[in-house]
Amino acid sequence: MRFLLALFALAAACAQDRTPDGATSNGATGADWPHYGGTQLSWRYSALDQVNTGNVKGLVPVWIFQTGDYAENLQSTPIVVDGVMYLITPRIQVFALDAATGRVLWHYKYPTPRPGKPGGMTFLQNRGVAVSGGQVFFGTTDNFLVALDRKTGVEQWKVSVDDPRQCGCDITAAPLVVKDKVIVGGTGGDAAHRGYLTAFYAQTGRFAWRWYVIPGPGEKGHETWKGDSWKLGGGAPWMTGSFDPDLNLVYWGTGNAGGDFNDQDRLVPGAKGKEANLYTASVVALDADTGQLRWYHQEVPDDLWDFDSAYECVLIDRPINGRMRKLLVHMNKSGVTFVLDRVTGEFIGTFSPLEVQTWISGITEDGKLVGRREPEAGKVVNTCPSAAGAKSWNSMAYSPRTGYVYAPINEVCNDLTSTATEAIEGRFHANGGFTFKLPPDRKTYSHLDAWDPITRKRIWSMPYRYVLLASVLATAGDLVFTGDPEGDFFALDARTGNKLWSYQTGAGHRGSAVSYSVAGRQYIATPTGWQQAITGAQLAPLFPDQNWRGGSTLIVFALPEAAK
Amino acid sequence: MKRVLLFLIIPVLGWSQSAGEKVFAQSCATGYCHGARGAPAGAPRLAGRGFDQTYISNTIMRGLPGTAMPAFGTTLSRAELGAVIAYVANLNGIANPSINLGPGPGAVGPAETPLSPEAERGRALFFDAVRGFGRCSTCHEVNGIGISVTTPIAKIPTDAAALRALATPEVRTATVDGEAMPALIVSQGKTRALFYDLTSAPPVLRTVEPGALQVAEGSAWRHAAVIGAYNDAELTSILGFLREAIK
Numbered sequence: 001m002r003f004l005l006a007l008f009a010l011a012a013a014c015a016q017d018r019t020p021d022g023a024t025s026n027g028a029t030g031a032d033w034p035h036y037g038g039t040q041l042s043w044r045y046s047a048l049d050q051v052n053t054g055n056v057k058g059l060v061p062v063w064i065f066q067t068g069d070y071a072e073n074l075q076s077t078p079i080v081v082d083g084v085m086y087l088i089t090p091r092i093q094v095f096a097l098d099a100a101t102g103r104v105l106w107h108y109k110y111p112t113p114r115p116g117k118p119g120g121m122t123f124l125q126n127r128g129v130a131v132s133g134g135q136v137f138f139g140t141t142d143n144f145l146v147a148l149d150r151k152t153g154v155e156q157w158k159v160s161v162d163d164p165r166q167c168g169c170d171i172t173a174a175p176l177v178v179k180d181k182v183i184v185g186g187t188g189g190d191a192a193h194r195g196y197l198t199a200f201y202a203q204t205g206r207f208a209w210r211w212y213v214i215p216g217p218g219e220k221g222h223e224t225w226k227g228d229s230w231k232l233g234g235g236a237p238w239m240t241g242s243f244d245p246d247l248n249l250v251y252w253g254t255g256n257a258g259g260d261f262n263d264q265d266r267l268v269p270g271a272k273g274k275e276a277n278l279y280t281a282s283v284v285a286l287d288a289d290t291g292q293l294r295w296y297h298q299e300v301p302d303d304l305w306d307f308d309s310a311y312e313c314v315l316i317d318r319p320i321n322g323r324m325r326k327l328l329v330h331m332n333k334s335g336v337t338f339v340l341d342r343v344t345g346e347f348i349g350t351f352s353p354l355e356v357q358t359w360i361s362g363i364t365e366d367g368k369l370v371g372r373r374e375p376e377a378g379k380v381v382n383t384c385p386s387a388a389g390a391k392s393w394n395s396m397a398y399s400p401r402t403g404y405v406y407a408p409i410n411e412v413c414n415d416l417t418s419t420a421t422e423a424i425e426g427r428f429h430a431n432g433g434f435t436f437k438l439p440p441d442r443k444t445y446s447h448l449d450a451w452d453p454i455t456r457k458r459i460w461s462m463p464y465r466y467v468l469l470a471s472v473l474a475t476a477g478d479l480v481f482t483g484d485p486e487g488d489f490f491a492l493d494a495r496t497g498n499k500l501w502s503y504q505t506g507a508g509h510r511g512s513a514v515s516y517s518v519a520g521r522q523y524i525a526t527p528t529g530w531q532q533a534i535t536g537a538q539l540a541p542l543f544p545d546q547n548w549r550g551g552s553t554l555i556v557f558a559l560p561e562a563a564k
Numbered sequence: 565m566k567r568v569l570l571f572l573i574i575p576v577l578g579w580s581q582s583a584g585e586k587v588f589a590q591s592c593a594t595g596y597c598h599g600a601r602g603a604p605a606g607a608p609r610l611a612g613r614g615f616d617q618t619y620i621s622n623t624i625m626r627g628l629p630g631t632a633m634p635a636f637g638t639t640l641s642r643a644e645l646g647a648v649i650a651y652v653a654n655l656n657g658i659a660n661p662s663i664n665l666g667p668g669p670g671a672v673g674p675a676e677t678p679l680s681p682e683a684e685r686g687r688a689l690f691f692d693a694v695r696g697f698g699r700c701s702t703c704h705e706v707n708g709i710g711i712s713v714t715t716p717i718a719k720i721p722t723d724a725a726a727l728r729a730l731a732t733p734e735v736r737t738a739t740v741d742g743e744a745m746p747a748l749i750v751s752q753g754k755t756r757a758l759f760y761d762l763t764s765a766p767p768v769l770r771t772v773e774p775g776a777l778q779v780a781e782g783s784a785w786r787h788a789a790v791i792g793a794y795n796d797a798e799l800t801s802i803l804g805f806l807r808e809a810i811k
Contacts, residue, residue, distance in 0.1 A: 155771045157761075160711045163701060165639075166691055194693065204761065205768035210696060231694060417600070425693065427590050428597075433605040538607075 027315065028400065028476070033080040033514040036128045036174040037395060040243040041315040044397035045474045046515035050522035051559060052477030056491045056501045058559050059524065063102035065554040067093065073510055073529035073536075074552040077128040077174060077471070080516040085525070086131055086150075088138050089552060090124045096136075096153060100518040102556065106153035110140055125531075127240070127393070127512075128174030130182065135202060137182045139171025145184050145200060157205035161186060167193045168426030173240045178250055178288045181208050185237035189255030189308060190430050192423035195236030195280075197252060199291060209291035213237060213254045213279050221278035229266040232423040234258030235280035239393055242313040244326070247343060249285045249294060251313040251328060256281050259431025260306045260387075261375045264420040267302055276302040281309045283330050283338070285345060295345030299332045304374045305359055305416070306387035306434070307334040312395045314405065315342060318454055329398070329405055329453045335390025336363060337405075339453050351456040353409045353449050354390050356439040359383040375418035375432060386414035387434045388535045395512060397474035402494050404450040404459055406480045408468030411445050412539065413437045438542055445542075448472070448482060450497060460497030466546065467539050469531070471512035473524070481524060483509025485536070485548040489526050489555070507551035510536050525556040584651025587644045591636065602655040607633070611655040620652045621663070679808050686805025689798050697765040698793030700802060706809055713748065713760055713767045720806045724799035728788040735762060735785045739778040740770070746785035752777070765790060 027041030030048070038044045051059060065087070067074060072090030079086045085099040092110035097103065129138040135156065136148040146158040161184065164170055169188025176183045181199040189195060199208040213235035215221040225233060234257050241252035257266055257277040266277055279293070281300040286293055300307045314329040328342035335357070339348045347367045361371025375381045388410070396407035414434040423429050438445060444463040451458055466485055473481040474494060483489040485508035491501040508530025515524050529551035530536055540548055585601075592610075593600045602611030624645065627635035636645060646663045653661035679687060690700040691709060701710030704717055714734075721727040738747035738759050750758035750769070757777045760767040762785055791799065 154756075157768050157770050159768045160702075160766055163691075163709060163711055165709050166701070167693065204763075205770070206761070206764050207697060207766060216694070419600070421589065424590060433593070433599050435599070435605055 027398070029514075029516070031517045032082065033078065033516045034131065035079070036077050036130065036176070036240045037242060037312055037314075038514070040176070040178070040245070042240075042242040042312045042395070043314060043316070043400070043474070044395050044472060044512070045399055045476075047476045048515055048517055048522045049476040049478075050517070051475065051479065051515075051524065053479060053493050053500060055559060056477070056479055059491070059501055059503070059557045060560055061503070061555055062523070062558045063556045065095070065097060065102045065556075067095070067552040067554070069093065069552045070529070070550060072124045072552060073531045073550055074527035074554065075125050075127050075511050075531070076527060077512040078514050078525050078527070078554065079129055079131045080514065080525075081131050083518045085516075086129050086136055087554060088126045088129045090126055092126060092138070092140055094129060094136065094138065094148065094153065096150075099516060099523065100521070102554075108148055108153040108155070110146070125172045127172055130175040130177045132177040132182075132202060137175045137177065137202070139173065139175060139184050139186070141170045141172075143167070143170055143186065145171070145175065145182065145198075145205070147182075147202070147205060159200060159205045159207075161198055166426050167191070168428070169193050169236060173238055176241050176243065176250070177202060178243045181288075183241065183250060185239065185241070185252065185310075187236055187238040188426075189234045189236040189238060189280075189310070190258055190260055190306070190428060191234075192232035192258060192425050192427055192429040193234065193236060194231055195234060195238075195255055197237055197241075197286070197291065211286055211291040211293065215278065224268060224271065224276050224278045226266050226268045229423070232258070232425055232429070233266055233277060233280070234260075234429070235277075237310055238308075239310045239312065242315050242328075243288060244315055244342060247326070248288045249342070250288045251283065251285055251315065251342065253309040253311050253313060253330060254280055254282050254284060255308045255310050256300070256303045256306050256333075259421065259423065259429045261304055261416055261430060261432030261434075262377060262418040262420045263302055263304060264377075264431075265423065272302065274301065281307060281332070283309055283313060283328065283340065283345075285342065297338065297340055297345050297347060299330075299336065299338055300334065300369065304372075304418075305334065305383060306430070307332055307359075307389075309333070311391065311393060314396065314398050316398055316400070316453070318403070320348065320454060327453070331391055331396060331407060333389040333391070334359060335385055335409060336360075336369075337451070337453070338367060339456075349453075349456050351451065351453075353407060353451060353458065354385060354411065355447075356384045356411050356413065356442070358413070359385070375416035377418045377420065380415045380417055382413055382415050382437060384413035384439055385410065386412045386436050387416075388412060388414075388436065388539055392469050392535050394469055394471040394510070397472040397480065399474040399476075399478075399480075399494050401476060401478060402450070402459075403452055403454070404494070405453050406448065406450055406472045406474055406494070408448050408470070408472065408482060409446060410467045410469075410539075411439055411442065411447075412467065412542065413439050436539060436542055448480075448492070448497075450480075450494070462492060462497050462499070466543050469536055469539075470509035470526075473513040473515060475515055481513050481526070483511075483513070483526055483528070485509065485530055485540070485546070487528070487549065489513070489528075503557070505553075505555050506549065507553065508536070508548040521558055521561075523556050523558050525554055528553045528555055583643070584647035584649075584654070587640065587648040588651050591640065591644075591648065602652065610652055613656055615652070615656045617649075617653050617658055617661055620656065621649050624649055624652065679805065682801055683805040683808040686798075686801035686803065687809070689794065690802050690805055695793045698790075700791070702766050703790075706806070711766070717806060717810055720803060720810065723803070724796040727799050727803060728791065730787040732783075732785065732787055733781075735783045737780045737783045739780070740772055740776055746783040747779070749779055752779075
């Protein structure tokens with residue numbers, strides 16, 4: 001058994017060595033899937049290659065787990081450590097499951113959270129736990145960060161990050177454990193709320209540091225806010241960051257400035273066309289020990305489209321002009337993707353995967369947005385992509401074997417309205433609204449793309465008739481997995497985009513698939529269940545002949561025992 | 565005459581159209597949810613749907629389970645609920661809705677009686693988010709807002725000096741794994757002991773096995789140290805708020 005595992009580890013190590021341009025591959029997962037993004041480099045890439053292009057057709061479901069939270073769906077990324085899977089549900093049940101069989105080892109149920117601020121934003125969604133040492137960490141709909149004993153599921157500590165009845169915010173993202181600390185962001189970017197990241201000591205739950213997205217009086221960047229708008233200006237970093245242990249830097253994407261669609265109360269006069277409302281809609285690098293800002297790159301200055309930068313930061317090392325560079329690849333909600341030097345924040349390049357893009361006319365060589373088509377008070381302005389995003393929160397994947405990133409892109413537009421309303425703490429402060437519209441003269445409204453982030457060329461693209469809102473998983477078997485709202489979970493050839501396998505799971509996909517192994521057998525696990533609230537349910541009416549099914553079920557695939 | 569009557573009736577009923585529109589704009593017509601004046605947006609159209617008044621009341625009060633529509637019955641004030649129900653009823657052609665929210669405890673929401681300017685200043689300071697974990701509501705809940713780490717505030721100190729010097733005999737010294745810390749003991753049951761670790765703000769609710777916790781009376785913890793984010797004038801305003809808010 002031990003020998004088998006060792007052999008397997010060796011095979012995995014060999015698989016990692018076959019990379020383009022000598023790229024390093026420390027972002028790959030092996031037997032475990034230890035972090036939200038696979039590893040803290042957020043590749044969502046498994047070095048396991050037992051399942052590969054040659055045999056993927058043989059994948060069969062081997063166990064199924066029903067969470068019971070069927071009204072909400074299942075968005076979380078399962079975490080797998082030492083053969084145990086830790087799965088959280090929208091109503092904050094945490095299950096420890098035998099990762100080979102699905103048997104429940106323990107079950108934790110969070111008490112019914114107290115209601116949030118009326119008119120604020122609280123979501124019955126949870127995107128994952130973090131596991132480290134002997135502990136399991138997660139955030140709640142009423143803004144607590146909780147630690148459980150990993151062996152028993154018994155609560156160890158919980159701490160209130162903010163009052164949901166005041167801030168109009170909650171925690172839906174998986175926390176990020178960095179050394180001895182647990183770092184967590186929150187929602188509230190569209191409520192009148194000042195976003196932040198907070199770090200707590202893992203062992204005790206005690207406060208370690210907080211970094212406010214919006215600088216306070218006397219801090220650099222504060223001058224980019226008009227009057228008192230900084231107090232309630234949004235920017236909440238509502239997803240999970242990444243960590244580079246060599247640089248000791250934590251990377252996080254921040255939310256949009258609020259109010260979303262009208263900048264009247266937040267833009268300093270004369271600042272149009274310059275950096276504005278720092279550090280919203282930015283990628284930031286923070287010192288992991290202190291939370292001090294090291295560098296930032298603002299992607300959408302004076303955002304007026306709800307184009308957060310909250311999504312995953314993919315940390316890759318690749319040579320550029322013969323020199324190995326530590327890079328960060330980041331897709332803004334608009335789809336515009338930035339490649340940065342993650343040591344310095346230096347801008348390296350950008351590309352947009354959209355086929356229909358009207359919110360800007362283009363991007364300059366140094367990454368500036370040009371030809372901005374902004375919403376206007378008293379008018380209806382149609383822009384593409386929509387406020388639901390060219391990509392939603394669901395993650396892209398990166399394969400070091402191909403050197404490509406894989407991302408689902410939606411081609412949906414919206415009619416924007418813009419109004420100036422008073423910011424009332426914790427209340428929704430979108431300053432306008434949007435109505436989704438399909439772009440004319442198309443038969444497909446999304447595509448799963450492979451892009452080379454260095455040459456910034458699209459390698460292949462799989463068109464899809466509706467929208468794609470599930471994360472992507474890449475593996476060393478040269479496979480790319482994701483699912484669609486109709487319920488199909490499928491595998492593509494990572495090099496060509498050819499569909500090699502598909503399985504109808506019975507419910508739409510809005511979650512994040514992972515791969516892991518137990519006793520030498522590789523598993524692919526996918527959450528299923530179409531979303532009942534934000535984005536998914538909102539986009540569904542664009543396709544009235546469709547009936548995408550909800551649910552909250554994890555389905556786990558493997559090759560039959562005889563075939564592996 | 566008719567116009568005069570209308571002006572008379574609406575204030576008497578308390579559900580004015582403009583109040584309803586305001587509540588709707590703030591709580592319902594938001595970017596991810598309904599559109600302004602009941603137009604479709606992220607959530608469905610509400611205007612001209614032929615909803616009856618019972619359906620509108622029930623949905624606003626209780627929400628629609630399994631959807632993004634939350635229950636507002638326990639979160640909006642009664643005045644706000646009445647106004648917004650009437651507003652959505654108007655959008656559905658019900659010209660003179662008769663709103664009956666039924667008996668029940670008053671919902672959480674803005675104070676029914678307005679605070680004095682001094683108390684209003686105190687209220688803003690008590691919940692001042694700019695002070696992060698240094699604000700009073702990190703440990704105290706008043707009228708449904710704030711984190712209830714402590715028991716509800718019952719006795720209000722006379723002045724800022726008394727607030728700083730507040731005796732806190734309930735803060736004791738807990739020792740876990742050889743580390744002593746100021747603590748509020750929540751419960752000591754047969755299988756679990758719960759206490760708040762007050763070493764730093766925010767307090768951390770710890771769960772340990774009863775045998776792992778030793779408790780001693782007294783602590784070096786002082787209320788003055790955790791309210792250091794406020795000056796005397798601010799504390800005086802906060803006390804003014806508490807006197808008016810806590811009946």
